[in-house]
Amino acid sequence: MNFLRNTLGVLCGLAMAGVVISLGVKINSSWVNYEGFFPFEHWWELLKSVENKPGFFWTLLLSSGFGATIGGVTTAIIVKYAKVAYAILIGFILLFIAMLDIIVFPYHPTFYKILIFITYFPFAWLGGKIVEVIYERNKRKEFPKSK
Template structure:
């Protein structure tokens, strides 16, 4: 029972860390988000995407930074999750990437104005970077265990 709670807590904390980094990434430039949505842009996400897609240059810049911050966020989320769980670190990190992918897929399906290159690249970015976060934690944990022996 304690493992289920610990693993659930790890996944939730990993998702929170990933979403915080993604939000930080998209709020870097005040020209991407109109009005006062910069505090919490997820609340008005449809308007944020529509405003960011107003011109080709701004659109490509916004979605490139969004994709980059998704990768970094997935990696940090996978790292946080893998640090908290006891076993199957890479699997739980990939699970965080899968949940983030489902959120991004829902965004692409229900919100128009995404460029095609962004739609095609979200799956590999989320899975690879979240798995990489779990792998980094796994490697560091094994190295520390060898040093202690």
């Protein structure tokens, strides 16, 4: 049963991160030259159109970090044990997807390629750590130490 719960937690965390990153891409309407919600269907055209606009990639980095944090929080809430480890797994999966994106599509600037490595893991870890700290505080309130 824990396997299903953990798998559900990881999938929900990835979905939440994807939604947050998609919303981050759609912040500036001048970047969006397509209809629909998810930019990943039109990613090639989008990257080509914003190739000389570094603001897009800074926004993408920020939304990726925020998405990794939200995905880590979501995953850590759902899984029962090893909350931070599963949150870091979200960061690893997101980093793997970002690396595939950088390899397949050549329109990313160098600063984005470098900073993406130090974005996903710390922010996903932070999401898992937030939930772990909250759970530990609630546990201490529930069972106070006796003198």
